[in-house]
Amino acid sequence: xxxxxxxxxxxxxxxxxxxxxxxxxxxxxxxxxxxxxxxxxxxxxxxxxxxxxxxxxxxxxxxxxxxxxxxxxxxxxxxxxxxxxxxxxxxxxxxxxxxxxxxxxxxxxxxxxxxxxxxxxxxxxxxxxxxxxxxxxxxxxxxxxxxxxxxxxxxxxxxxxxxxxxxxxxxxxxxxxxxxxxxxxxxxxxxxxxxxxxxxxxxxxxxxxxxxxxxxxxxxxxxxxxxxxxxxxxxxxxxxxxxxxxxxxxxxxxxxxxxxxxxxxxxxxxxxxxxxxxx
Numbered sequence: 001x002x003x004x005x006x007x008x009x010x011x012x013x014x015x016x017x018x019x020x021x022x023x024x025x026x027x028x029x030x031x032x033x034x035x036x037x038x039x040x041x042x043x044x045x046x047x048x049x050x051x052x053x054x055x056x057x058x059x060x061x062x063x064x065x066x067x068x069x070x071x072x073x074x075x076x077x078x079x080x081x082x083x084x085x086x087x088x089x090x091x092x093x094x095x096x097x098x099x100x101x102x103x104x105x106x107x108x109x110x111x112x113x114x115x116x117x118x119x120x121x122x123x124x125x126x127x128x129x130x131x132x133x134x135x136x137x138x139x140x141x142x143x144x145x146x147x148x149x150x151x152x153x154x155x156x157x158x159x160x161x162x163x164x165x166x167x168x169x170x171x172x173x174x175x176x177x178x179x180x181x182x183x184x185x186x187x188x189x190x191x192x193x194x195x196x197x198x199x200x201x202x203x204x205x206x207x208x209x210x211x212x213x214x215x216x217x218x219x220x221x222x223x224x225x226x227x228x229x230x231x232x233x234x235x236x237x238x239x240x241x242x243x244x245x246x247x248x249x250x251x252x253x254x255x256x257x258x259x260x261x262x263x264x265x266x267x268x269x270x271x272x273x274x275x276x277x278x279x
Contacts, residue, residue, distance in 0.1 A: 054127055084108055085103065
């Protein structure tokens with residue numbers, strides 16, 4: 001749990017930290033869409049290069065960002081193995097066979113791409129939360145969703161829920177660590193190799209954690225009520241969001257990357273573009 005990076009802000013003076021949170025959220029959406037469109041090793045390497053450049057610009061230790069991958073390592077290995085074993089290819093002979101299981105070269109390629117895609121999907125959101133405070137993310141999200149107020153959607157409340165959730169992640173991690181240490185001192189079998197004993201040992205951890213979470217939520221509700229919190233009506237901000245020229249440059253840059261990835265993976269887009277120019 002100490003390796004969870006999501007929701008933990010890393011203070012530093014960098015261009016990524018100083019960027020407008022609205023533009024960072026839009027760029028993150030573009031990035032996620034682009035990752036799903038990646039289909040070749042070149043495009044995956046292309047995206048990985050820009051993720052590394054973003055991490056270096058943020059001045060966040062790269063090991064701190066990579067720690068977020070430890071949470072999905074089991075899912076990563078499990079999904080890649082399933083993809084490799086159950087991949088079906090009728091155009092080539094299998095490299096290895098074990099009964100009903102067949103391993104193809106294209107299946108290995110597909111498994112590598114799947115694992116690579118999962119890693120990319122985790123890294124950039126981690127960089128976002130490490131370089132943006134929950135308040136900045138809340139203000140940025142509320143500003144982006146403000147057109148939905150016309151439909152009478154509770155935009156401010158939705159942004160506030162996300163902000164509170166991000167703020168409570170470090171607190172829950174610390175609380176979990178204390179409960180685990182307390183249960184370990186009472187002889188809980190966290191180190192046992194028996195999976196059933198491990199699951200049984202987690203029950204005394206989950207119950208106090210849920211109780212503590214509900215207690216924190218109740219205390220937070222009382223604190224907000226005592227301070228006369230009434231939602232977004234009449235509420236002002238101490239710091240107003242102001243977009244800079246560098247924010248627009250970064251957004252245009254990532255738009256260009258998205259278009260390049262689409263051209264690399266879908267030739268029909270290139271033919272459509274050439275046809276449109278000829279017309």
